[in-house]
Amino acid sequence: MKTIKGPAIFLAQFAGDAAPFNTLGGMARWAAGLGFVGVQIPSWDARLFDLKRAAESQDYCDGILGVLKEERLSLTELSTHLQGQLVASHPAYDTMFDAFAPANVAGNAKARQEWAVQQVKWGAQASRRLGLTAHATFSGALAWPFMYPWPQRPAGLVDEAFNELARRWKPILDVFDECGVDACYELHPGEDLHDGATFERFLDAVEGHKRANILFDSSHMVLQQLNYLEFLDLYHERIRAFHVKDAEFNPTGRSGVYGGYQDWIDRPGRFRSLGDGQTDFGGIFSKMAQYDYPGWAVVEWECCIKHPEDGAREGAIFVRDHIIRVTERAFDDFAGSGADVAKNRRILGLA
Secondary structure, three states: OOOOEEEEEEOOOOOOOOOOOOOHHHHHHHHHHOOOOEEEEEOOOOOOOOHHHHHHOHHHHHHHHHHHHHOOOEEEEEEEHHHHHOOOEOHHHHHHHHHHOOHHHOOOHHHHHHHHHHHHHHHHHHHHHOOOOEEEEOOOEOOHHHOOOOOOOOOOHHHHHHHHHHHHHHHHHHHHHHHOOEEEEEOOOOOOOOOHHHHHHHHHHOOOOOOEEEEEOHHHHHHHOOOHHHHHHHHHHHEEEEEEOEEEEOOOOOOOOOHHHOOHHHOOEEEEOOOOOOOOHHHHHHHHHHOOOOOEEEEOOOOOOOOHHHHHHHHHHHHHHHOOOOOOOOOOHHHOOOOOHHHHHHHOOOO
16 A cells, blocks of 8 residues: 655645745745645646746756755646646637637637647646656536536437547547656536546547546535545546545535535535535545555645635645555554465365
């Protein structure tokens, strides 16, 4: 068994225009000061990272690692969540998703998708230069507007959507394979890959591609009322990244899973800071240790109530206290009598 690495923190929700949150060095010092030993970098934030340069320059990547090493931090993964979203996007969201891409491709869905595909491929190449084996991203969504089957979906609609999703992602996954990096899709409402069933459908469509893997984040499963512990039993072999984020679900007579278009503070399902929600993290960390999860536990702060800096400070302690240092020997070794074939045969009455 392996001991999970961590605690680490995803920097995306904390980056800003004021120090120390406007440079990678500043954020590294801040994170290390809270007790984190790793960081996950959002590749789209130019204040922290230049993705194209990282894909092309080993010197630049060595410099990034050097900045982190000064604070005794490791790089856990790069993230292309925003770019991955744009690999496949239904036209209903074109106007809103223009904000995820450069201004020069705004209003041009084809150019925006081509930009996104190149970005994610650079993410694979940059990850290789940085010595990483996992990469965090989103799948994007073509079928999400048709998630609830009313009106009745035409026969073959979902199959066509997933076939197209696979067509777009297969060449990207091949680049990840060339780079020796796993693409880890965060299963998330709003993405075509949002639960186990949709991940299986995609995996079938990409013919079981070995680089198509999962970023496990139980908070999205709490909000969907999915059994996240059983999910680990079913899909642990494909889980290569881990966001530690809490959530709660308190349905009322007024609204439930769909949330009634309410603001986050009023929804039955809400993201919470670690320890403030309903997630069984003891069970999660136990199963992750049991199944030899090979990577990092990365805090992703999203909470509709608590201040982010408090959530980060408490999150470092929370994850550190939940990481299980796995045993190197069986608890009953003291009573063992060693291996003896002849003795075993006598015990079985076979002598």
